[in-house]
Amino acid sequence: MELVLVKLGGSLITDKDKPYTARREVITQLVEQVSLIKHENPNLKLIIGNGAGSFAHQSANKYNTINGFSCDEEKLGFCLVHQDALDLNFLLAKSFLQAGLPVVSLPPITMTITHNKKLLKSDFSVIESSLKAGLIPLVFGDVVLDQAVGGTVFSTDAMLAELAKYFYLQGKFKVRLINVGNYAGVYDQEGQVVSNITQANYSQIKPFLGKSKSVDVTGGMAKKVEEFLTISSLGIDCWIIDGNIPGNLASSVLGTPTLGTLIRAF
C-alpha cells in the first residue's frame, strides 16, 4: 500500500508578511489537486499537514512559546498559539470538506509529548485508525506539552517526519513525503534549484540554505532538509516542490516527475 504525506507550507497557504491572512485561491487550487489525486488513485493513503504561516508563528514568536512557559502570560500564550494553529487548520479542513474530501483534523498536542524540547513519546493510533477507516488525517504544527519546560512548539515538518518513520517501520506501506512550498525547491549559490540532495552532497549545499525572511519559529530550510535527510536514510523519498504551479502537487503524488528537489539519502 502507498502512503503519501503532504506538507502544505505555511508560506504557501498564508501571506507570511500579513498576520492572520490565508491565501484562499492557493488553498482552493491545492484542494482541487487533492480531489484529483483521490479520483485518480482512490486506494492511495494520504496524510496532510499544514504549516502555521502567518497565523501561529506570530503568537509563538510573541510569547516565545518554543522555549516553554513559566509565568501566567506565557501559559496563556501557549493556549493562544494552539488556537491560532487550529484557526488556520480549520480554514483548510473546511475547504477540503466542501470539496467532499473526508478530512479529520487531529491536533498533534494530543499525540506527542516532549522533554526539554526533544520528542519523548508519541502515540499515533488515532492517525492509524483514521487511515484504516478511509479518512484523510489533517495535522499541523502545534504546541505540545513538555515535561521539563511546560510546553514547546512541534513543527509540521517534525510531525510529518515522525509519522513517515512510524508508518514506514510498520512495513505495510511504501512511504513518500512531499513538501509543497512557496519556492521551486532548494536553491544553490546561483539561485538554481538543486535537483538532488544526498548525504554525500549535503555538506556543500548547507552553507547556502537561508533562513526564512518572515517570522518562522521552527527553523527554515536547513532544518527542513536535515529532517528529511534523516528519514530518507530509511528509504523514504522526500520531494520539495513549488505549490504555486497548478497541477504540481497532483503530478508529483501521482508519480510523474516534477520540478523540485528530491532528497534521497544515497
Added chain:
Amino acid sequence: MELVLVKLGGSLITDKDKPYTARREVITQLVEQVSLIKHENPNLKLIIGNGAGSFAHQSANKYNTINGFSCDEEKLGFCLVHQDALDLNFLLAKSFLQAGLPVVSLPPITMTITHNKKLLKSDFSVIESSLKAGLIPLVFGDVVLDQAVGGTVFSTDAMLAELAKYFYLQGKFKVRLINVGNYAGVYDQEGQVVSNITQANYSQIKPFLGKSKSVDVTGGMAKKVEEFLTISSLGIDCWIIDGNIPGNLASSVLGTPTLGTLIRAF
C-alpha cells in the same frame, strides 16, 4: 487536590431550536463565573466539557453518525459532525482565552476508541499533562472511531463520566461533576425539582424523565442521570444545576449549596 468537571449543556450555550446558533450572552456569563472560580480558588483543577447543542446534533442526525458509516456520504458526514463540534468548542475556547483563562481544546476523537458503540479504550494522558501544567482542558461531545462500525458519537456526558472515574481512581483527587443545563434540575411528575437522586429512589423517578424536545442524538435526561448514578457509586458527587441563573455555577463549584439535583448513589 480538588478536581471539578463542569459540563456546559448544549441546550444552555446554544439555541437548540435554531441550527448553528450560540447563546453568546449565556457563554459570556459562564466564562465570567469560571474566571471568578479561578480567582477565588486558584488551586482548584477544572475540566470543562461542552455539549453539541444545535451545532453537531444537526449533522449527526442528518448522517445517522451514531450508527457508524459505510458509504462515502456517511464517511464525509462523520467528518462534518467532527467539524461542527469543533466550531462550537472553538467559539467557547475563544471566549475563555479572551478572558485570560488558559484553556486548551482537546478533541475526544484523539483519546477514545469504541467497538460496536461501546467504549473499547481511552488514553487521557494529554488531559493529565494539561492539568499538571496548570491548563484547563476543554473537551466536548465528539465523533470517535469505532472498530466495528467505522465511527460513532461519544457524548460529552460519557466523556466527562469517564474522565471523572479515571481521575477519581488515581486517588489523587477529590472529584465532583457539575452539569450546568438549561433547566433547574431533574423534574418529578408535578414539575418540581427533585433535590436528591439515589440508587434507592431512581426507579420511582425514571418514568418521569422525558426525552429532549429538540434534536439530541445522545439520549436525553434518563441516560444522563444513569451515567451520573454509575460514577456517583464510586463516591463522585454529581450536581445538575440551572446555568441561566447568574452565579449558580460559581456558587456550586465553590461549595455553597445551590438549587438543583444532587445525584449521590447512597
